[in-house]
Amino acid sequence: xxxEGLITAVKPDSHQWTCRLTLIEKQNxxxxxxxxxxFMPMILQDSAGTRVQATAFQGDIEGIDQRLSLYSTYLIxxxxxxxxxxxxxxxxxxxxxxxxxxxxxxxxxxxxxEGVDFRELAESETAPFHTIFDAYQHDARMNILGAIVKKxxxxxxxxxxxxxxxxxxxxxxxxxxxxxxxxxEEFVGKHGAEIEKILHAGGHPLVxxxxxxxxxxxxxxxxxxxxxHFCLRP
Numbered sequence: 001x002x003x004e005g006l007i008t009a010v011k012p013d014s015h016q017w018t019c020r021l022t023l024i025e026k027q028n029x030x031x032x033x034x035x036x037x038x039f040m041p042m043i044l045q046d047s048a049g050t051r052v053q054a055t056a057f058q059g060d061i062e063g064i065d066q067r068l069s070l071y072s073t074y075l076i077x078x079x080x081x082x083x084x085x086x087x088x089x090x091x092x093x094x095x096x097x098x099x100x101x102x103x104x105x106x107x108x109x110x111x112x113x114e115g116v117d118f119r120e121l122a123e124s125e126t127a128p129f130h131t132i133f134d135a136y137q138h139d140a141r142m143n144i145l146g147a148i149v150k151k152x153x154x155x156x157x158x159x160x161x162x163x164x165x166x167x168x169x170x171x172x173x174x175x176x177x178x179x180x181x182x183x184x185e186e187f188v189g190k191h192g193a194e195i196e197k198i199l200h201a202g203g204h205p206l207v208x209x210x211x212x213x214x215x216x217x218x219x220x221x222x223x224x225x226x227x228x229h230f231c232l233r234p
Contacts, residue, residue, distance in 0.1 A: 006050060021044040025210055027040060050095055054101050075107075079100060128173070129146070149204050166182050166183065167182070
């Protein structure tokens with residue numbers, strides 16, 4: 001019988017453990033730099049605030065992606081646990097391990113009433129718009145929360161002699177401060193159709209952009225590097 005506990009109690013030699021975790025970040029599927037292996041990193045958090053990075057690989061990605069919804073809470077058991085060998089994979093200084101999810105990982109739903117509110121969690125970690133240019137000057141990453149109120153006409157950008165898909169949108173925060181923002185290819189491909197649908201219906205989709213690397217790009221538009229995470233809510 002498994003015992004429900006916190007992330008810090010789970011080690012590579014732990015057996016019959018279960019953790020109540022909220023999925024707070026689901027990143028885009030990537031391909032390894034030195035191999036063709038595809039993987040999808042995720043970050044989960046327990047009730048004590050401890051975080052762990054978990055990854056699904058290759059044939060397990062689709063099933064795990066469909067099973068786990070952002071900001072939903074689950075009981076997780078039987079993940080593969082190993083010690084971190086590269087600090088870039090460490091998302092919490094108090095926990096030096098990473099997990100892998102596969103078809104043997106047990107995932108059970110938890111009542112949404114016991115989960116984490118999207119706005120509450122997002123607002124606790126996001127930066128005000130007026131600090132964006134400070135982040136740019138110091139080459140710092142930041143989390144941005146805002147509503148898309150308008151899509152601008154441009155749909156592609158030519159860089160390095162190549163045409164790339166790029167959408168310019170206007171983000172507005174709770175202080176009603178607008179800022180132009182460029183969405184690149186992978187984000188347009190994943191979220192573009194839904195954004196257009198919501199805007200066309202008169203809505204303003206809420207977006208949370210995690211760990212954005214801020215760059216000034218053509219015409220003063222702000223943009224994100226491909227390593228950031230883009231979360232969309234109607």
